[in-house]
Amino acid sequence: MVQLFADFKELHGSSPSDIIDAAKDPQSSGQALVSLSQDLVDDAKKTHQNTEGDIQAITTAPNHGAKACLQLGNIGQVAAACLTKFGTAAQTFDKGVDKLNHKIATSGLRDPSQPDARSGSTETIQQNVKNSLEPDYRALVKTLDKDAGDTATLLKHPNDVETVRALIDGGFIPLSAASQWPGLTLTDEDKKKYYKSVLGRMSTQQQIDWVNANKDHLPPEAAPAINATAQAYFAGLVGDDFKDPDNIDGDTVTLLEFFENEHPFAQSLYDNVTPEQVADAIKHVNDDVYPNGYQSSHADDKKEAFYRDFLTAAGATFATYTKGTGKYAPPSDLTDRWYDAVTSDKDGQGAALTLLLRAGGQKTSYDTHFISDLTDRVYDWEKKQDGPVWGPRDDDITVNPFLTNDDHYRFATDGLANLLGSMEHSPDAARTFFTDGSGQIDEHKLDYLIGDTDVEKGDLRTFSSDAHSDEGEGLGAALEAAAVSNSDDPATRTWCADFASDVFNRVGGQSGTGDGYNPGIGSVHVNLPDDTRHAWPGIADNLGNIAASYSSDVYDIIDGNPQDGDGHLHVSSAIFDKVLGEIGRGDDKSGIETLSAAEMIEGNHRLNQAISDWQEDHPGQPLTMDTLAKSGLGLALQGRGSTNGEVLGHILNKSVLVDIDDDKLASTRAAYVSKAVDIAGGFIPGADTVLGEGKSELVKSAFDISKDQGLDLLKDKVAEAPDATSDEYRNESRATTERGLEYNTLNQLIDHGYLGDQHPGDHRAGVDHSPAIPSSLLVDGPNGTKVVNPDLYDADGVDKIGKTGQYSDAQIRQMRHDWNTWMNSEERNIAEGVTSQAQDGFDREVNKGP
Amino acid sequence: MGKGAVTGMNVTGLHGTGKTVAGRSGDAGSHANTMRSGVESAAGVAGHPEVTAALNALVNDHLLDPVAKLPGLIAFAGDGIANLAATGRDEDNSGGQTVHGHAAQTDAAALGLSARINRAV
Numbered sequence: 025m026v027q028l029f030a031d032f033k034e035l036h037g038s039s040p041s042d043i044i045d046a047a048k049d050p051q052s053s054g055q056a057l058v059s060l061s062q063d064l065v066d067d068a069k070k071t072h073q074n075t076e077g078d079i080q081a082i083t084t085a086p087n088h089g090a091k092a093c094l095q096l097g098n099i100g101q102v103a104a105a106c107l108t109k110f111g112t113a114a115q116t117f118d119k120g121v122d123k124l125n126h127k128i129a130t131s132g133l134r135d136p137s138q139p140d141a142r143s144g145s146t147e148t149i150q151q152n153v154k155n156s157l158e159p160d161y162r163a164l165v166k167t168l169d170k171d172a173g174d175t176a177t178l179l180k181h182p183n184d185v186e187t188v189r190a191l192i193d194g195g196f197i198p199l200s201a202a203s204q205w206p207g208l209t210l211t212d213e214d215k216k217k218y219y220k221s222v223l224g225r226m227s228t229q230q231q232i233d234w235v236n237a238n239k240d241h242l243p244p245e246a247a248p249a250i251n252a253t254a255q256a257y258f259a260g261l262v263g264d265d266f267k268d269p270d271n272i273d274g275d276t277v278t279l280l281e282f283f284e285n286e287h288p289f290a291q292s293l294y295d296n297v298t299p300e301q302v303a304d305a306i307k308h309v310n311d312d313v314y315p316n317g318y319q320s321s322h323a324d325d326k327k328e329a330f331y332r333d334f335l336t337a338a339g340a341t342f343a344t345y346t347k348g349t350g351k352y353a354p355p356s357d358l359t360d361r362w363y364d365a366v367t368s369d370k371d372g373q374g375a376a377l378t379l380l381l382r383a384g385g386q387k388t389s390y391d392t393h394f395i396s397d398l399t400d401r402v403y404d405w406e407k408k409q410d411g412p413v414w415g416p417r418d419d420d421i422t423v424n425p426f427l428t429n430d431d432h433y434r435f436a437t438d439g440l441a442n443l444l445g446s447m448e449h450s451p452d453a454a455r456t457f458f459t460d461g462s463g464q465i466d467e468h469k470l471d472y473l474i475g476d477t478d479v480e481k482g483d484l485r486t487f488s489s490d491a492h493s494d495e496g497e498g499l500g501a502a503l504e505a506a507a508v509s510n511s512d513d514p515a516t517r518t519w520c521a522d523f524a525s526d527v528f529n530r531v532g533g534q535s536g537t538g539d540g541y542n543p544g545i546g547s548v549h550v551n552l553p554d555d556t557r558h559a560w561p562g563i564a565d566n567l568g569n570i571a572a573s574y575s576s577d578v579y580d581i582i583d584g585n586p587q588d589g590d591g592h593l594h595v596s597s598a599i600f601d602k603v604l605g606e607i608g609r610g611d612d613k614s615g616i617e618t619l620s621a622a623e624m625i626e627g628n629h630r631l632n633q634a635i636s637d638w639q640e641d642h643p644g645q646p647l648t649m650d651t652l653a654k655s656g657l658g659l660a661l662q663g664r665g666s667t668n669g670e671v672l673g674h675i676l677n678k679s680v681l682v683d684i685d686d687d688k689l690a691s692t693r694a695a696y697v698s699k700a701v702d703i704a705g706g707f708i709p710g711a712d713t714v715l716g717e718g719k720s721e722l723v724k725s726a727f728d729i730s731k732d733q734g735l736d737l738l739k740d741k742v743a744e745a746p747d748a749t750s751d752e753y754r755n756e757s758r759a760t761t762e763r764g765l766e767y768n769t770l771n772q773l774i775d776h777g778y779l780g781d782q783h784p785g786d787h788r789a790g791v792d793h794s795p796a797i798p799s800s801l802l803v804d805g806p807n808g809t810k811v812v813n814p815d816l817y818d819a820d821g822v823d824k825i826g827k828t829g830q831y832s833d834a835q836i837r838q839m840r841h842d843w844n845t846w847m848n849s850e851e852r853n854i855a856e857g858v859t860s861q862a863q864d865g866f867d868r869e870v871n872k873g874p
Numbered sequence: 875m876g877k878g879a880v881t882g883m884n885v886t887g888l889h890g891t892g893k894t895v896a897g898r899s900g901d902a903g904s905h906a907n908t909m910r911s912g913v914e915s916a917a918g919v920a921g922h923p924e925v926t927a928a929l930n931a932l933v934n935d936h937l938l939d940p941v942a943k944l945p946g947l948i949a950f951a952g953d954g955i956a957n958l959a960a961t962g963r964d965e966d967n968s969g970g971q972t973v974h975g976h977a978a979q980t981d982a983a984a985l986g987l988s989a990r991i992n993r994a995v
Binding site for chain 2: 032033035036037038042043045046047048049050053054056057060063064067070071073074086088089092093095096097099100103106107110114168169172173175176177179180182183
């Protein structure tokens with residue numbers, strides 16, 4: 025027998041398990057020190073509670089000990105984690121060596137039935153095999169040495185947060201302990217790495233056990249770390265629930281939600297259930313939630329929420345299924361199968377399946393070809409049918425639990441409406457659907473879905489709830505997905521702008537001035553006078569969102585200076601006014617709120633541009649407030665402020681203020697302006713009275729609302745904030761608006777360098793070169809700029825700032841001191857004067873009546 | 875307690891907290907020493923020279939001195955708090971006597987003052 029390759033113990037004198045065991049003492053005593061540290065922090069709080077006044081030396085004394093305890097405890101944790109890391113590497117080394125040695129040991133075994141199979145002695149054979157494996161062994165040693173080097177490097181920097189991050193990523197420090205390290209912020213990527221490391225060291229069965237043990241709080245970052253076999257196991261459980269829907273429960277939804285983005289799970293699930301089984305499962309849950317049919321407006325809230333969660337998770341998982349590639353690609357006839365199932369005569373099947381697609385599409389995107397092709401084919405099929413299509417196929421009426429809680433507005437019956445809605449987050453699919461065979465906008469589809477200015481043209485279909493449709497909700501989602509560009513590609517932007525123009529011209533061209541919604545644009549089934557034709561309520565918000573994404577063009581149209589050429593809206597001001605009227609009708613004002621905020625953002629951009637233009641026209645002028653005061657820039661800003669006010673005022677006058685009584689006109693307008701300024705302030709800093717938490721993060725990034733992601737963010741902020749007509753904005757409106765406008769302008773002056781050194785080039789002794797606005801009042805803004813700390817935006821922000829908890833006592837004292845210095849400075853007086861000129865112009869125009 | 879240009883303390887509570895803090899120094903020293911000796915032992919077990927060297931350096935550079943100082947640091951903080959409370963009580967008693975003498979207050983009222991003092995600074 026030849027000598028085998030040395031394992032770790034033979035090389036280094038101790039076993040891997042010895043090393044891992046050696047981590048126990050540093051780990052446990054280190055953890056004890058961390059706990060003690062918390063006790064001392066609590067002691068400091070008690071000390072503080074028992075004293076009064078400024079005797080910090082004593083009240084904070086326990087904190088010094090706490091800090092020392094925490095630092096030592098953390099070093100113990102790092103040392104233990106490094107030992108575990110290296111011990112694990114040594115175990116991996118030994119496993120590799122075992123495999124090599126096994127090959128050597130078994131290579132000398134002769135098969136008695138074939139005595140001549142090998143020649144030479146056993147030892148010679150083994151030696152030859154060993155020689156051939158030598159490179160593999162050297163590779164193992166090299167890997168071990170590298171692990172040792174990595175471990176040593178980490179041990180040299182035990183207090184560095186990057187050391188801790190590496191150990192957490194490697195799964196050697198628990199994720200839950202991360203908060204012990206001040207200054208350590210974990211990203212989602214860190215969490216994914218952690219779970220990949222921890223779960224990657226488990227067997228399939230251990231992973232299954234882990235998921236089951238943690239099912240009440242499964243972290244989404246862990247899902248990708250579950251191996252395909254374990255994912256298939258859980259997909260099998262969910263598939264069984266689909267086939268026997270009585271078993272669909274919270275666990276079903278939990279698993280679907282956890283694995284909804286994972287291709288192995290999605291494939292294992294939807295390869296093994298038929299569309300018919302999926303539809304039956306949905307109908308089963310639907311009937312359980314609404315035992316009395318669609319008119320049960322008082323369904324159990326929890327059951328209804330469960331139904332929404334089930335549909336969303338199952339739909340999002342199906343979306344993942346459609347996007348699979350390579351070995352996870354769905355079958356090539358997937359669209360055929362779903363087309364057959366959706367257009368089947370089986371009661372409720374088309375409604376249930378398209379509702380699933382819609383629910384998934386509200387959360388994520390589908391494969392472009394699948395969803396556009398399916399929608400296109402169903403569209404063609406529908407057009408070929410005689411008489412009512414969807415109603416007769418959904419006798420029991422499937423409920424759409426995502427629509428408003430109104431008996432007449434909750435139908436999932438209309439399969440085409442659902443399919444249109446399913447493209448909400450699939451812009452490429454929506455554009456494909458609305459493009460004809462020659463690459464042009466498919467006007468026939470728009471004739472059929474929206475209608476033409478010539479009301480006699482085409483065979484418009486209805487989206488009326490009277491026909492168990494959704495009042496245009498799905499259509500609006502598809503129109504918005506197609507009209508808002510998701511790309512910088514000029515061809516795409518041109519197509520989107522042309523499409524948006526087409527939609528606006530059709531809606532504006534048909535829009536009547538009379539009250540009421542029936543028949544609604546897109547219906548010819550009821551022959552009412554033209555002046556009662558209006559957009560379906562369900563598309564009003566989408567029209568507002570589309571307009572918001574073309575805020576620059578809208579600004580120019582209203583300003584009487586429309587832009588020509590590719591990529592711009594081509595809509596007359598008269599038609600656009602009618603579109604504004606449609607956006608502002610009905611109860612859902614989110615579209616007009618989004619558009620108003622977008623125009624405020626656009627106005628801020630143009631104020632910024634006005635300063636840049638002025639600087640260009642006055643080269644060599646010192647960038648000081650004194651120069652600014654004498655320069656006439658204030659007048660230029662006043663002009664720009666006037667136009668900004670005119671644009672916003674016009675939008676409101678032509679939309680939400682049309683039907684407002686005179687005695688409420690001013691206050692309603694002020695409230696809408698207030699919300700627009702408030703929202704816009706999050707994008708270009710401004711007031712922060714109503715919008716609240718999270719806004720300060722917005723000012724640190726730049727957003728392009730002409731593209732879908734930026735627009736989504738703006739929509740989210742509009743939705744999160746109170747309604748414009750709520751008491752919050754009505755009560756705060758004046759102060760909010762003034763502060764918002766002031767700080768918008770102030771940040772632009774900072775951006776253009778006017779609030780820095782006020783005596784540039786003056787090198788005499790004693791001349792103050794400190795910035796006009798102290799640096800303690802500024803934070804990082806978008807694109808490397810500095811902006812005034814949004815926490816200071818409230819009128820009483822400087823008093824409240826200490827309550828946010830993110831500043832030290834010393835920082836708060838400094839900020840308060842600097843704030844008072846700034847507010848009493850000459851530079852601030854000048855800034856206020858310039859701002860008030862811009863504000864005067866805005867106020868004058870925005871408050872003009874229709 | 876309200877705000878104002880007044881320094882005051884709850885003597886009894888403060889004294890107790892100070893003693894609690896000081897009392898933690900023993901546990902802190904014990905845990906810290908166990909941790910240090912654990913890392914020292916691990917250096918001998920790690921086997922690989924690079925890891926052993928790094929562990930020994932960790933002990934020398936980051937543990938020896940802080941571990942030795944930790945109990946004293948905590949005891950000092952705790953004793954300081956307790957002493958401040960004791961000082962406050964002495965001054966309070968003195969103040970109480972003065973008040974007793976000048977305003978002819980009852981003993982009970984003077985004792986009441988000793989539970990909590992608030993003096994202008």
